[in-house]
Amino acid sequence: MLLRRSERDSVLLRLRDGPQVVEGRGVVDLSAFVGQAAGAEVTWAGARYRLLRPSLSDRVQHLRRKAQIVTPKDAQYLLYLAGIGPGSRVAEAGAGSGALTLILAHAVGDTGRVFSYDRRPEFLEVARRNVTAAGFADLVEFRERDVATSGIDEPELNAVVLDLSEPWAVLESAHSALVLGGYVATYTPTYNQLERTVQRLRSLGFEEVRSLELLERELHVGSGGTRPEFDMLGHTGFLAGGRKV
Amino acid sequence: MLLRRSERDSVLLRLRDGPQVVEGRGVVDLSAFVGQAAGAEVTWAGARYRLLRPSLSDRVQHLRRKAQIVTPKDAQYLLYLAGIGPGSRVAEAGAGSGALTLILAHAVGDTGRVFSYDRRPEFLEVARRNVTAAGFADLVEFRERDVATSGIDEPELNAVVLDLSEPWAVLESAHSALVLGGYVATYTPTYNQLERTVQRLRSLGFEEVRSLELLERELHVGSGGTRPEFDMLGHTGFLAGGRKV
Amino acid sequence: MLLRRSERDSVLLRLRDGPQVVEGRGVVDLSAFVGQAAGAEVTWAGARYRLLRPSLSDRVQHLRRKAQIVTPKDAQYLLYLAGIGPGSRVAEAGAGSGALTLILAHAVGDTGRVFSYDRRPEFLEVARRNVTAAGFADLVEFRERDVATSGIDEPELNAVVLDLSEPWAVLESAHSALVLGGYVATYTPTYNQLERTVQRLRSLGFEEVRSLELLERELHVGSGGTRPEFDMLGHTGFLAGGRKV
């Protein structure tokens, strides 16, 4: 549940009986709020909070981060590039902090499944905690495995999403793991990585190969008029995708 | 099912016994292919086709269009802005050609529901056909209604998505129709519309108000090197969103 | 002369006999360097400096700033939009910190002339000092005058450049002051200002009306590859222009 006091002050936690540790708040006991419906207002530590069912963006904003996360604009477009929706079976590598894992789990829903690989146990641990906190533990299987050397071991996948530094090393294995008509999508920061990825997608016979980037520009609506914001994130990553046919 | 010959030559249809009309191909009888599994190869009219389970992008690309459609980058981000996922109850206005309807239906899945409003019966008809062709008819209710004057009549919505020329006229009604914690998101081409929408969102007490645009830049990976494509769509629309708290 | 120790440590001053005040360095005596040619290396306060003839960017970087300045990309394009080159007679309002004044003076050269208006004496003072320090004092006439109410009083101009909050109020006067074939160009941060400026340009009969913005994206070439920089200035201002025919 999201306990929300204001846009900048909210806590995402599981309401349960007895004391629990809440980051930044120490040990707290929220037993009194268990069973309250979404929408209810409660008083906690002298302040009024609204109980809300958390949205995907609430969950992403409350992630513990150990790594740079894929931004929402890119994550949402990766879903589209990779044809991911309710019921999809998806492999992801690496797990990172679990931000993309969470977005994948949200998209595949109860009838889908996400296999999240990482060779670094400390990242898997963070990702697992984040995914569990978001309530998606049942939809995700975490696997400690270096897919660049050992490949993807899960067959009949609808999509493979790669957010790692050498995606080209995994593309052949991804091709084998995909169903016919399935997609692979990658996310990499440099043009050198993009170039090598696209060349490998083509040489492996992937079709519908695409590569692109998305720029997000916030708008400022103020008393002096409307204009783009002065601050902007100039770059996040390049997206590429292909389909096994 | 998608009958796919190549990236640029594919047909999206429902495989069924007996003759049927397929746009651009006249009356055809595909009875022989009924029951074939996804992935099978078939010969039709002298050419080899692959049967594939259609992805969301296949569906969007095969839409009959009567109106300009929301682009995938924008549609995907609207989902995020409006917190839409499996199980969401969403209202949309207007229906247009049903492109966004289809993306909403895909995202909410079998446990969700989309209410699609349009005051123009001819658009509703096209949207309905597109949504039915995509296999989402059970998830969508179409309603002929001018929401600017008559409001949204469906209560307890998780999200309201507005793709019409005067979204500000619908925001008060959207606020009433939303659950606490629900979101409204809008899509408009001009800054004037954006400005008026954001001002109205604020005056109605919506929180977490955001406004932005996304620019999509394709990359070209060729023998001479890698560079952004020379052609680019310079503008699609501005997105805005807010949350009822 | 530019005394340059490194990319981030340089001083722009006029080499002359006797003590002088140099900002950030107190009173110094550089008599020993007078007469040294560009390219010479000198020792000052224990460090080695190279004497260089200052470029336009050196001058812009060493400006004292009292106001936000027009960025180089925009200033350079304003020159193009307004058809400014060697020999042009140009009026500018407001003077601001004199950054654009300096760029205009650099472009019109010894055979041209810049008339720089501002209604705020304290800005005119800063602009005058900056322009003098850059060695362009002979090319520029500063005038304390509110052009929005009193108009531009200099006739037969090749170009008028407006960097003020209500450019539309000056366009009629600019039209009168221009020669046939002359240009007006404006620089404003909001859409609302741009819209009103363009509408006024059209209603006054200006032709070749254009409006645009420029986005500058730095590239990062590093050991890990090449990519756009993460930091970016999301917006500076909108440019508009028209021609009197």
Added chain:
Amino acid sequence: MLLRRSERDSVLLRLRDGPQVVEGRGVVDLSAFVGQAAGAEVTWAGARYRLLRPSLSDRVQHLRRKAQIVTPKDAQYLLYLAGIGPGSRVAEAGAGSGALTLILAHAVGDTGRVFSYDRRPEFLEVARRNVTAAGFADLVEFRERDVATSGIDEPELNAVVLDLSEPWAVLESAHSALVLGGYVATYTPTYNQLERTVQRLRSLGFEEVRSLELLERELHVGSGGTRPEFDMLGHTGFLAGGRKV
């Protein structure tokens, strides 16, 4: 002189006595207009034309083109990057159609000089005609020479501007040809070229190394409101620059 009937119908030519060939108009005799002042209105072939002193943009728009030309936004920024102004001595390679040559000549004015190299005589011929037509013949020396193999032979340059496919092959020679404090600037379409150029700039000891691109977005001010134009040029080229110190 520019004979201008409307924004889209104008002719750039030298008014002189006797018949002359004007592209698209055959042989014409404009003797009657010789001596008319800028601003005068004349009747030619049944239509009214205004005589105007041509601006830089008039000249660029009336170029005969044999090659893709550097766009104005990029050309103007190259001037800034390379510190070019009245009096500068500049080398350029290659000449291409002479578009950049013309912009360089315009910027250096009567006291400057442009040396324009190309190894292809047919391009030099076009460039020479364009520069002569624009009235800048006295400021430019054309040289048939492959600077990649034979180097730049002109010493004491303030700036070297490279618009060719392998700029890195010319950077050492450019370094030798520059005065201390002089600049080199390059323009290339791919990331790969940019990367190699920047690496070479650094290994040769150039300082103040920069690399960037400019995106130009036109704005549409119409009766329905203001918005960015739908059409946009997605890419022109990457700019890089460095300074010899």
